[in-house]
Amino acid sequence: xxxxxxxxxxxxxxxxxxxxxxxxxxxxxxxxxxxAHGRGEAFDYLIGERTIEPAERAMRAAVAKFLLAxxxxxSVNGNVAALVPKETVELAKALNAKLEVNLFYRTEERVRTxxxxxxxxxxxxxxxxxxxxxxIPGLEHERGKVDEKGIWRADVVLxxxxxxxxxxxxxxxxKFVVTVDLNPLSRSARMADITIVDNIxxxxxxxxxxxxxxxxxxxxxxxxxxxxxxxxxxxxDVLTYIRDRLGRLAEGGIWRRKRL
Amino acid sequence: xxxxxxxxxxxxxxxxxxxxxxxxxxxxxxxxxxxAHGRGEAFDYLIGERTIEPAERAMRAAVAKFLLAxxxxxSVNGNVAALVPKETVELAKALNAKLEVNLFYRTEERVRTxxxxxxxxxxxxxxxxxxxxxxIPGLEHERGKVDEKGIWRADVVLxxxxxxxxxxxxxxxxKFVVTVDLNPLSRSARMADITIVDNIxxxxxxxxxxxxxxxxxxxxxxxxxxxxxxxxxxxxDVLTYIRDRLGRLAEGGIWRRKRL
Numbered sequence: 392x393x394x395x396x397x398x399x400x401x402x403x404x405x406x407x408x409x410x411x412x413x414x415x416x417x418x419x420x421x422x423x424x425x426x427a428h429g430r431g432e433a434f435d436y437l438i439g440e441r442t443i444e445p446a447e448r449a450m451r452a453a454v455a456k457f458l459l460a461x462x463x464x465x466s467v468n469g470n471v472a473a474l475v476p477k478e479t480v481e482l483a484k485a486l487n488a489k490l491e492v493n494l495f496y497r498t499e500e501r502v503r504t505x506x507x508x509x510x511x512x513x514x515x516x517x518x519x520x521x522x523x524x525x526x527i528p529g530l531e532h533e534r535g536k537v538d539e540k541g542i543w544r545a546d547v548v549l550x551x552x553x554x555x556x557x558x559x560x561x562x563x564x565x566k567f568v569v570t571v572d573l574n575p576l577s578r579s580a581r582m583a584d585i586t587i588v589d590n591i592x593x594x595x596x597x598x599x600x601x602x603x604x605x606x607x608x609x610x611x612x613x614x615x616x617x618x619x620x621x622x623x624x625x626x627x628d629v630l631t632y633i634r635d636r637l638g639r640l641a642e643g644g645i646w647r648r649k650r651l
Numbered sequence: 652x653x654x655x656x657x658x659x660x661x662x663x664x665x666x667x668x669x670x671x672x673x674x675x676x677x678x679x680x681x682x683x684x685x686x687a688h689g690r691g692e693a694f695d696y697l698i699g700e701r702t703i704e705p706a707e708r709a710m711r712a713a714v715a716k717f718l719l720a721x722x723x724x725x726s727v728n729g730n731v732a733a734l735v736p737k738e739t740v741e742l743a744k745a746l747n748a749k750l751e752v753n754l755f756y757r758t759e760e761r762v763r764t765x766x767x768x769x770x771x772x773x774x775x776x777x778x779x780x781x782x783x784x785x786x787i788p789g790l791e792h793e794r795g796k797v798d799e800k801g802i803w804r805a806d807v808v809l810x811x812x813x814x815x816x817x818x819x820x821x822x823x824x825x826k827f828v829v830t831v832d833l834n835p836l837s838r839s840a841r842m843a844d845i846t847i848v849d850n851i852x853x854x855x856x857x858x859x860x861x862x863x864x865x866x867x868x869x870x871x872x873x874x875x876x877x878x879x880x881x882x883x884x885x886x887x888d889v890l891t892y893i894r895d896r897l898g899r900l901a902e903g904g905i906w907r908r909k910r911l
Contacts, residue, residue: 408683408686411686412682412683412686415682422672422675422685423668423672425682425685425686425689426668426671426672426685426686426688426689426692427689428686428689429685429686429687429688429689429690429691429692429693430689430690430692430693431689431693432686432689432690432693433689433690433691433692433693433694433834434693436834436836574693574696575905576696576900576905576911580905581905581906581907581908582907622906623904623906623907626904626905626906627901627902627904627905628901630897630898630900630901630905631897631898631901633897634894634897634898634901635894637890637891637893637894637897638890638891638894640836640890641887641888641890641891641894642887644883644886644887645835645836645840645841645886645887645890646841646882646883646886647841647842647883648841651836
């Protein structure tokens with residue numbers, strides 16, 4: 392991994408960029424995953440590289456929904472494994488959810504490498520998706536494979552950094568779908584039941600905290616949080632946030648400005 | 652290259668994504684170039700994947716400036732060579748400009764591969780940057796290398812998809828710097844004298860057309876075009892364009908909307 396000085400103003404962005412490149416070199420992240428990461432960087436830049444209020448609201452509802460679920464499952468792909476392997480394992484524990492490796496560009500070797508990476512952070516963790524026997528209706532063969540004990544029977548699924556077709560197919564199967572996606576306009580963002588527009592490297596640690604905060608609440612309280620949540624409003628609030636920020640920059644002028 | 656059906660609604664975006672991946676596999680494009688391409692995709696999506704008016708205005712001024720230049724140079728990097736090798740050679744001819752391969756992650760092999768790619772489209776084309784002997788002040792050794800007959804003596808340079816540090820260093824050297832960058836907030840976009848916020852796959856063909864339209868104008872007319880151009884206004888107009896588009900989407904609502 393390229394060594395980046397901690398003092399660099401873009402340290403964290405460059406650090407995770409190197410993590411994604413390393414993920415590709417280690418056979419976890421697909422080449423198209425690098426391009427997807429770049430799209431995320433652009434949207435993260437637009438929201439100011441911090442967790443904005445609509446994302447906090449979405450995470451709270453998502454955690455409440457997971458704590459209420461019968462068969463909660465968290466999906467893991469190559470970008471997730473490169474960026475937040477440890478946090479993924481911790482979040483699954485905090486939410487009592489199963490973990491399933493589920494890849495858009497599935498190869499058995501990538502599945503095994505990702506499972507191995509997760510196992511480093513907890514050798515006893517159960518990883519589903521190694522031998523998937525079921526298929527999501529409406530998706531091509533390789534892209535539709537899911538684990539009978541995982542996504543297939545899940546009532547609530549978290550599919551972070553997910554392809555739009557797959558998110559939509561899961562919604563059509565009747566699953567309650569939560570996604571983490573920095574692009575509020577992506578099809579995943581538009582189709583999910585709860586859309587967390589945040590960088591996964593900030594979202595997962597915050598969701599682990601929220602799980603600790605909410606886990607002792609009575610069910611009715613958790614149900615109220617989920618019921619009051621409005622994903623339409625969340626998405627509009629995110630767009631409005633970016634709109635206002637761009638409006639201020641346009642008015643102030645950015646030409647030859649050293650910092651924004 | 653993965654075969655994409657022409658009927659796919661995202662055909663062109665997927666096509667150029669595959670071109671960039673192929674560019675990496677062929678040793679022209681750096682891994683970080685894939686991530687940069689993703690950032691571009693995100694901003695292209697925000698401007699609606701079409702050439703907007705402020706970009707047309709910037710291209711017109713840029714072409715006029717190039718036609719007036721004494722030593723115009725067009726820089727080529729790994730992403731440019733993967734996306735628009737033919738158009739790069741054609742644009743250099745149309746603007747009577749020299750071509751220089753100039754890489755952020757310079758290796759001799761990448762330089763040679765890129766030069767070879769450009770040569771396919773015109774075996775007689777002169778490619779500078781193979782043996783650069785000069786250095787841009789203020790940049791580290793490898794990143795600062797430039798050709799004495801190219802960027803070093805140039806009065807006007809086009810540095811598309813360029814790193815912010817390098818754009819800024821060229822401006823500080825007193826060059827007139829034109830960039831093509833989909834991110835209006837990037838440091839390159841903010842620091843250049845003329846910033847074309849457009850996808851290079853649309854910008855270069857349009858600039859070749861504009862060169863044909865403007866080349867017979869009297870010098871005073873070209874000088875007037877350059878003088879009247881205002882890059883501060885261009886950048887603000889681009890931000891306002893994106894702001895208004897996001898505002899409309901926020902008001903209309905995007906949740907569960909199949910198309911935007």
